[in-house]
Amino acid sequence: MAEHKRLGRGLAALIGDVDEDPSAAQAPAPNEQPRRPRRAPIESLKANPRNPRRTFRDDELTELAESIKERGIIQPIVVREAGDGTYEIIAGERRWRAAQRAGLHEVPIAIVDATDIQSLEFAIIENVQRADLNPIEEAAGYAALMEQCNHTQEQVAQIVGKSRPYVANLVRLLKLPEQVKSLVRHGQLSAGHARLLVGHANPLVLAEMAIDEGFSVRQLEEWVRTPEGQPGDAYMAKMHKKARGGTTTPAKDADTRALERRLTDALGLEVSIDHKGEKGSLTIKYTDLDQLDDVVRKLGG
Structure with a gap:
């Protein structure tokens, strides 16, 4: 366990205020990763596929890019050598993305030696320490630590x-x-609300109910305790009536909902089907251009 405790402290030192002048950097403590600050072409850096953070809000990147234009990047991006003169980002992907928007040609980097597992651990811990992850990203990061690094929940x-x-x-x-x-x-439902819906027969219906009605966690808990199906059916009728300006329309049938779930799982994006008679529409929702690129590739574009 002592090694796991040390990892968190080592990361704090690793991604702390690293001076761009190598001679000004303090010597690393024994067993800690050496820091070698330098500058590198921005195109030589690439994202870390193990980074648990997948969502980068456009407004936040724009704001950070404006700050970088004025002040530059104060804290180096932590990377490891990936071969062919390229570097894989371990910590600082958001700064790298914002630097591209700011039009920088070079960025300060701190090169460390790290295995795939260490890279995963560093990426997760950095984001958790900085509260940069949404609950689903954080959960996926912890699951990766357990599955790929063979850590127990206690160790994580x-x-x-x-x-x-x-x-x-x-x-x-x-x-x-x-x-x-x-x-x-996307911050519409809290982790506390979502935790109550794990294993429930109608999690999406109850989630939308909680959002629409502004339920507290305690209020949602009361709904969850009621007989399964009844609150969902009643609320679905109410929701459709409200959406149609007072005209009640039938809820989607089970086959349509099942197909929506299959497409959602296959694409990794929310899919909605509006089927009427022999025709209808299929909507795929994405939140950033990376997700759009992914779905275009999956559809053969």
Whole structure:
């Protein structure tokens, strides 16, 4: 366990205020990763596929890009050598993306030696320490630490400085349907609300009810305790009536909802089907250009 405790402290030193002048940097403590600050062409850096953070808000990147234009990048981006003169980002992907928007040609980097597992651990811990992850990303990061690094929940909790029940409860969110997880990713539904819906027969209906009615966690808990199906059916009728300006329309049939879930799972994006007679429409929702690129590739574009 001592090694896991040290990892968190080593990361703090690793991504701390690294001076761009190598001679000004303090000598690393024994067993800690050496820091070698330098500058590198921005195009020589590439994203870390193990980074648990997948959502980069456009407005935040724009704001950071404006700051970088005025002040530059104060803290180096932590990378490891990937071969062919390129570097894989371990910590600082958001700064790298914003630097591209700001039109920088070079960025300060700190090169470290790290294995795939260490790279994953560093990326997760950095984001958790900086509160940069939404609950679903954080849960996926903890799950990756357990699956890829063979850590127990107790070890993960110690690494990231959280309690074991906190880690266990968060990882349970990954069992939710993709549509509910999307609500959590975008801040529409809290992790506390979402945790109550794990294993429920109608999680999406109850999630939308909680959002629409402004339910507290306690209020949602009362709904969850009622007989399954009844609150969902009643609320679906109310929701459709409200959407149609008072005209009640039937809820989607089971086959349509099942097909929506299959397409959502296949694409990793929220899919909605509006079917009427022999025709209708299919809507795929994305939140950034990376997701749009992914769906275009999957559709053969």
